[in-house]
Amino acid sequence: MSFFWGSWITILSLGCWLFIFAVLVWTLRSKPVLDEDETTGHSYDGIREFDKPLPKWWLVIFFGTMIWGLGYFVLFPAIQPNVWKGVTTVEVDGQQVPWTSANELNSQLQANNRVFIENFEQNILANAGASEATAILAKLSDLQAQRKTNEKNEDLQKQIDEQITLLAPYVDKLAADPEAQKAGNRLFLQNCALCHGSNAKGSVGYPNLTDNDWLYGGTADQILLTIHNGRVGAMAAWQKQLGESGVRAAAEYVLKISGNQNDYTLDEAKVAQGKAIFEQNCVLCHGADAKGLTAMGAPNLTDDIWLFGGDRETIRTTIRHGRSGVMPEWQSKLGNERVMLLAAYVRSLSQSAE
């Protein structure tokens, strides 16, 4: 917290307390000059003002609240929070840390999460006959805890991915379980529908998850890795390297191999030129048969399923400027258990389309 906001809090809390205390002391001390009849001499509509002491019960309550207030200064970081953290603590990541509203929120979120995980393990996993996944999940979260302090360790990431892959058979079990599907569907609507649509059929740039056409693969382990770590599509821009005529030739070839769904009159000379360009530049990712490579996230270019669009101008734009769709990672936001449920849900969607 900056010094300014720390001071702001101090003035509002301690400053207010001192001000009220000072006013109280001042009124207790001040003795107005009294007339002989013990009044102050003020008279309002015939009612005369005496100078009587404040009632005891009122004073007791007043001082009581001030002492109560002092208690708060001890318990909470109400005075320059950078200096005095208060003695109250909450539990975050298994450790007692000083109270702040952010720590309290985290603590409560983690407590909720523990309830969720308990329910996931004892009911959902157990009912689907997938209880053995619990041991893998424990190992996985251990490794992830290590990654927190050791971010750039590639070997650690490999071990993490290995554990994720081991979860695949249990994801398949969950995919066949109606209860797990229901939970997965809820999570999907909350987190994924924004991009992939509430029916998961996607839109331009956001893949349809209900068909059997995959950028990164549709087996349980591939889907798990996609959701867990996220993916970034890497289709380079070719305009500089191929020139506009090269871009057009390559596009013409893509139209041809995809079956020319829009019935364009194709320029066969360009198609031939495009074939040569393709073989030289594109097969590395899209494959020699242009059917795509899941290891690269490169789509199949021979079918009628388009991520960005299959009309001539869109294909040219794709090749000219490149594309880079971003699928965010979800592990840090949702945790391993929810990622499992989501992978199972996505898997069930495409299985029912088989």
Ligand code: HEC
């Ligand atoms: C911000 C938008 C966005 C959100 C939110 C999002 N995705 Fe994605 N997702 C994408 C994009 C874009 C791609 C394609 C990446 C690419 O072009 O390489 C993708 C790809 C995928 C794939 C791979 C599909 C394939 O063909 O291999 C899966 C599976 C997937 N998302 C599942 C999910 C799930 C489950 C969620 C919710 C937890 C989710 N996505 C949330 C944008 C999003």
Ligand code: HEC
């Ligand atoms: C480095 C790997 C790589 C190379 C090389 C590459 N591509 Fe791609 N291409 C991709 C990826 C990955 C995507 C998907 C991008 C995304 O998901 O954001 C893609 C997407 C496309 C699409 C869009 C398909 C759709 O469904 O909308 C077309 C068309 C395409 N590439 C054509 C080509 C052509 C033609 C070449 C050669 C000139 C080429 N690509 C070279 C990786 C590559």
